[in-house]
Amino acid sequence: MAELSDGRGVLYPAALPTFHRIPAPADLQELIRWFWIPRWNLARGRTSRQQLLPFPASNLVVEPSGVVLSGPTTGASHRDLQGRGWAVGALLRPAGIASLLPDPQSIRDIARPFEAPDLHRAIVAAMDDDDEAAAREHAVRAYTDWAETHLSPPDEGGLLANAIEELISSDRTIVRADQVAEHVALSTRAVQRLMQRYVGLPPLTVIRRYRLQEAAQRLRENPSLTIAQVAADLGYADHAHLSSDFRHILGLAPNAYRHDSGGIR
Template sequence: MKVEALDQGGRAAHPDLRTTVRRCGLHAEVHTPATERHLILPDAYIELQFYTGACWFEGADGQARALPPVFVFGTRTAPGCLVARGLTRVASVAMHRWCASRLLRIENLQGICTDVGPELQELGRRVVRLLDEGGGPEALAQVEAWLLARMPKGDDAQEAVDAAGLELHESRGAARIAPLAAELGLSVRQLERRFKDAAGVSPKAMARLIRFSDAQERIELDPGTSLAALACELGYADQAHFNRDFRGLAGLTPGQFAQVVRSSRRAQASPG
């Protein structure tokens, strides 16, 4: 049996969510034993996921934990493995880390968050029903409407954090905190404290995660890309620095990750 990609795609978020949501996505796939395991690496974003089917997450301890129909990929410091069997349909929203806690109203976004509260559970029931019926776009529209209704009103402290986070994101982690703080009328310490309170990580750690996420996405899109050129483009001092930093988060080098991506593509193209 060949893996069948039923639908797959991502799109920009609703215009009023663009400063908080990086992307929305839909994906559906029939998994075979050769394609049921998916390497999940740390990244710069917090991802809200809704799905139909059967999925488990294996952490560093190797123990598989069944996932409920709605959960959140929170802050992760080590790679893990998502196991999906049979047909799965997924709707997901990737949020900027410094916005996610106030949008989702979940205080602790560490690891895989399955205790999402009654409001998200109720939304999950509606979204999963739509996914089951093949209504992926309608499912994402419901999620966006739910998020729009929770957008907070103006808050000077949060606006400073948002401005700093977006500058880090748009500069691929290259922005420096001192000039940002001065521009926002804050001391470096004040901005760092506010940012860490909102994002759960320091601006420096956020910059590292943004560069790592960009590298990961580029390799996933093209595992044959020149790693030396990619290291230069993303602002690493050299390829050795790129290798060390990537391995520190992923547990494998960029070259090894590219090989994982190639192997996964071969498995998807082969009969089950």
Template sequence: MRDDEPAVNRGTLFPELLPSDFRRVPASGTAAELVNWWWLSRWSLAPGEVSSQRILAYPTTNLVVEDALVGFAGPTTEVSQQDLVGDGWAVGARLRPAAVPAFTAEPAALRDRYVELDEPELHAAATRRVADAGVAAGVEVVAPWLVARVGAVTDEGRVANAVADYFESAPSVGGLAEAASELSISVRTLHRITTKYIGLTPHALLRRRRLQDAALLLRTDADATIAEAAAQFGFADQAHLAREFRRALGYSPSEYRRMLASRD
């Protein structure tokens, strides 16, 4: 794994295709319990030009204030593609689980969906701020709005945050019993928390992490074999990794490597 590729790019399958004016900013202050990071983007493409990015996203939700609307993206179960055209901007919040109940009581119902929120005042205020001071300044509007909407974070919400942090950031992730033990909760509670706050099962979180890790290794270490990636990240064998890879991304690990090589 290369040291020059941030871990936050784990789910970005082709990082070189990200808009040039794209960055992530860690959340701070009160918003830190609600947002992993803010992602900020502005683009200006020539007529007919399309910038596409395929993402095996983190299993979480996003609040997005963009030039045209305010949107809420539910958790994904498969690779997604984002196509940018024309001129535009976005101030996105990668939400932590504790923030999710303020938007939906059933995040599973929003799997693989992007819905518009009826928040004209937020959109107008953020648009003015972005026009005056740039995309990063939009956070100054969105952050306090989000904090007010969520209100006080509950103890259970903090446990949900810890669950997500574990599956995303632990150096290695074993089975669910091990995960529950590390989090000092029962496997039953683990299932209940992920259903209520994330909208995916613990098994789905585990599979996503392993696939992201395998894709990152294949992308950043030319000497690593597919068999080594399978063994390192908990797949039964190379064929198992290939099946999971194709099911989630639509192509095999070998095809992914060829696609990467063709872009060099």
């Protein structure tokens, strides 16, 4: 499972506001990967653009204005922060989104309001604490209480989808859906059905998202690596395929990203 320190989805870490990840308790770990809590307090007229390459998963997010269910994405995303604010989100595992929505494909690349007034009230009250550490602790406790009441225990399909997603996330040699199928002793078609049902994305899209996240992380954190080395390490046919993915998803070449993110060409 991805660690709390996993920075793969953050394209420009230096631009992050105050940001914390808190693990889900043991009884929720098959449903929620972690809770995440950003806070920001920007000077008047200042805007901070947060650019992300999100994990291939859904999030249930509480903000002062309400609760939003954000689906899995097929591209990069950004949000412009202004003024003062916060959010408390739960990164849902495949079994977790399945307990809230029978068809996660229906929210692919979109976010929609989610009716959870009791969750919203509890989180807003928690985050009103002037002690930020205490506020985070109270917010996670309130979110945990809500999740334990409202999320269904994972079924067999959800647990299998969790295992597939974890395999793809952690094994850099996985570059094709048939490799996943072989690891879990299922047909490729069965793996495709599971991922569509419990993630909302085809397995190849999930694979490519994790590999592209890893490529971006390596480029910004290790200036000594060439584009060709990164491509080879992550199973790309050649550096041209990696460059094509970068341009298609992020809108810029790998070297341009390395330069913009603070790395060295």
